[in-house]
Amino acid sequence: MLPDRAFFYALADSAKAETLPRFRTGAYVTNKLKGGFDPVTAGDRAAETAIRALIEERFPEHGILGEEHDNIGLDREHIWVIDPIDGTRAFISGVPVWGTLIGFQSGGRSVMGLMDQPFTGERYFADGERSWYSGPDGERQIRTRDCRALSDAILFTTSPHIFLEHEAERYHAVERHVRLFRYGTDCYAYSLLAAGHVDLVIESSLKPYDVGALIPLIEHAGGVITTWDGGRPEAGGNIIAAATADLHEQAIAILAG
Secondary structure, X not given: OOOOHHHHHHHHHHHHHHHHHHOOOOOOEEEOOOOOOOEEEHHHXXXXXXXXHHHHHHOOOOEXXXXXXXXXXXXXXXXXXXXXXXXXXXXXXXXXXXXXXXXXXXXXXXXXXXXXXXXXXXXXXXXXXXXXXXXXXXXXXXXXXXOOOHHHOEEEEOOHHHOOHHHHHHHXXXXXXXXXXXXXXXXXXXXXXXXXXXOEEEEEEEOHHHHXXXXXXXXXXXXXXXXXXXXXXXXXXXXXXXXXXXXXXXXXXXXXX
């Protein structure tokens, strides 16, 4: 038995009960990275614990890959991929562009996924065939924008500082060709791409839990998401998401040098 929308929403609700009450409250932050800054809050850990509890009760035979707790059963056919707060820096800054990412893999491929933004009340969900939006303005199926030229594209990345020097050169080479670029929206940018508001997202050094839920969201909306060398993105790494195959081809040619 595979999960349905109701179960994904139940997982999101369980996470929301842990994250939203802590948002904009000065939540305690722990730094996970010696010599740098990789923040985690009590909300991150509590939300993932809540999600895992429901999965383990309903689907004990499934594996779980998460950011905050130990992975289990990564050799199993079905695996959940969880990032309880993607965009923790946004979360601790009071900016509502973080989200809870819940992805589902079957046979090593991401097939379903949810991005939940509790503060705005928005959910972006890929059901295995189509992508959907639900929020204050209703519910609807979503599609990427028919953008086929870099000169017409809107480009997002979380920050230009995430790139290594040689990666930054390639990223900025793409940036110089687009109509508009913006920074700082983490997983929210991919959701906006799926909904037809953004055309390109380019990032580097992502973990599997950073993209697991977003892959089907982009693909079921008609977009393309790969690594910079055109490979499958489930393992993370340097990632590009594009509204159309034409746009993806043009951007990836530049990223490849």
